[in-house]
Amino acid sequence: MHCPVCNHEDTKVIDTRLAADGASVRRRRECVSCEYRFSTHEEVELLDLRVVKRDGNREAYSREKVAAGLKRALEKRSHTEAEFRALVNAIERDIQRLASNEITSMHIGDIVMDRLKSFDQVAYIRFASVYRSFEDVKSFKKEIEDLK
Numbered sequence: 001m002h003c004p005v006c007n008h009e010d011t012k013v014i015d016t017r018l019a020a021d022g023a024s025v026r027r028r029r030e031c032v033s034c035e036y037r038f039s040t041h042e043e044v045e046l047l048d049l050r051v052v053k054r055d056g057n058r059e060a061y062s063r064e065k066v067a068a069g070l071k072r073a074l075e076k077r078s079h080t081e082a083e084f085r086a087l088v089n090a091i092e093r094d095i096q097r098l099a100s101n102e103i104t105s106m107h108i109g110d111i112v113m114d115r116l117k118s119f120d121q122v123a124y125i126r127f128a129s130v131y132r133s134f135e136d137v138k139s140f141k142k143e144i145e146d147l148k
Contacts, residue, residue, distance in 0.1 A: 003031035004038055020082060023089035043089065044096075052104045061103075066091060066112065073127040077120050091115050121147055 001011045008031050015028040024043040030036070049061035067088055074084070094111045095103060109131045116124040128143055 001029060001040060003034060003036055005036040006031060006034040008033035020086075023093065024085070044092065048101055049095070050102045051108065052102055054105060058102070061095075063088065063092070066108065069112065069127065070116070070123075072130075073116065073123040074120060077123055079120065083119075087115060087119055117147070 002009055003011055010032045011029045012032055013027050014030050014037070017026045018024075019026050019041065024041050027040045027042065029038055029040060031038075050058045051061050052058055067084075070084070070087065079087075091108075091111055094115070095108065098107075113124060113128060113131065116127055124147065125144060132139075132143070
């Protein structure tokens with residue numbers, strides 16, 4: 001890990017702690033050259049996971065795409081950055097539990113909706129309105145009734 005101040009390539013770990021979400025590690029580091037202290041966060045990364053899109057194309061799984069969709073649904077909703085990271089980590093744990101190297105975008109959407117339902121119901125409805133492409137008010141109303 002390079003020092004963010006002097007760019008020296010050697011840093012030492014002073015302290016390691018499990019983050020509150022239980023899915024990441026926070027490390028306190030110190031540069032051996034300038035003695036600057038900084039923190040890093042280490043998270044699990046889903047490797048070699050392919051997403052099968054609705055049109056049949058395949059692409060690499062992107063945490064950023066999942067996070068971007070969640071951010072749109074959660075826009076102007078009350079949540080902390082730590083809660084958001086925990087939500088993304090929970091979604092990725094659900095994906096990892098499938099123990100497969102391929103997943104459909106529809107299945108990812110279902111996992112996201114399942115997690116959003118208990119995280120923020122307004123965000124859940126926002127996400128569902130895009131994900132499910134409601135045809136009319138009746139189908140939108142049914143989704144809200146099912147949420148109750």
